[in-house]
Amino acid sequence: MKVLLSPAKKIDFDQSVPSFVKQQCPVFEKDANAIVHKLQGLSIEKLKLLMSISTDLATLNYERFQTWDEGDDRNKLHCALWAFRGEVYTNLDVSSLSNDAVCRAVDTIRILSGLYGYLHPSDLIHAYRLEMGTKFSFDQYKNLYAYWKLKNTNILNQELSSDKDGILINLASAEYAKSIDFKKVDAKVITPEFKDLKGDKYKVVAFWAKKARGLMARYIVENNICDEEGLTCFNAAGYYYNKEMSTLDRPIFVRDH
Numbered sequence: 001m002k003v004l005l006s007p008a009k010k011i012d013f014d015q016s017v018p019s020f021v022k023q024q025c026p027v028f029e030k031d032a033n034a035i036v037h038k039l040q041g042l043s044i045e046k047l048k049l050l051m052s053i054s055t056d057l058a059t060l061n062y063e064r065f066q067t068w069d070e071g072d073d074r075n076k077l078h079c080a081l082w083a084f085r086g087e088v089y090t091n092l093d094v095s096s097l098s099n100d101a102v103c104r105a106v107d108t109i110r111i112l113s114g115l116y117g118y119l120h121p122s123d124l125i126h127a128y129r130l131e132m133g134t135k136f137s138f139d140q141y142k143n144l145y146a147y148w149k150l151k152n153t154n155i156l157n158q159e160l161s162s163d164k165d166g167i168l169i170n171l172a173s174a175e176y177a178k179s180i181d182f183k184k185v186d187a188k189v190i191t192p193e194f195k196d197l198k199g200d201k202y203k204v205v206a207f208w209a210k211k212a213r214g215l216m217a218r219y220i221v222e223n224n225i226c227d228e229e230g231l232t233c234f235n236a237a238g239y240y241y242n243k244e245m246s247t248l249d250r251p252i253f254v255r256d257h
Helices: 029-039 044-051 055-066 087-092 099-108 144-160 206-223 228-232
Strands: 002-005 109-113 117-119 167-170 188-190 193-198 201-203 252-255
Touching: 002 144, 002 206, 029 144, 044 055, 087 206, 099 109, 099 206, 109 144, 117 144, 193 206, 206 228, 206 252
Parallel strands: 002 109, 002 167, 167 188, 193 252
Antiparallel strands: 109 117, 193 201
């Protein structure tokens, strides 16, 4: 089984990585460096407009890109799963997992990135900001989806080919999931949805859905879930499986408040 997650906008390197985790370079590190070279040509103001961010954030990321070091200076790098912050990663809470669960997380979780494309949890990354949906065109590519979709799909299939379960759990947001061509994925793709009761209808609330994705990722690696039946037993933060609303490839988890 493989589990797809989105990255987080916030990154910091304060969370320590267990010594038994084998750190490695991202599979598309050269591609990331090439994209950074393109971004280095943009001014602070252009980055601000491109990314729809504040001047302070644009300045921060301008400085990150200008001082980008392609060398192996590990003081400027951190393992991806321990570097990202945000609701998904706060609720996954990798620092509180057992050693066995951490090993399963490294083997199971994959993170889709606007800059790095496809990340393993133990991949060493720079601090950066580049959302997959950013309308950044370069060379013959009209956007980041055009650049990453085939690469991401191929490497995912390569990994799934040796996965005995043949199941992909898509916990990525819609923005990042679009960087995978799911029609060409050689596995059973399951995309859970999390809905809250609002009035008389169940609706996806982005903030709570992010929390639930992190909690489900944690549930999978803590309990060594490897099939659909195990997935439907997820019950956290008030969410529970609703069989009537669900389909085989889109299980629905609801919260009634």
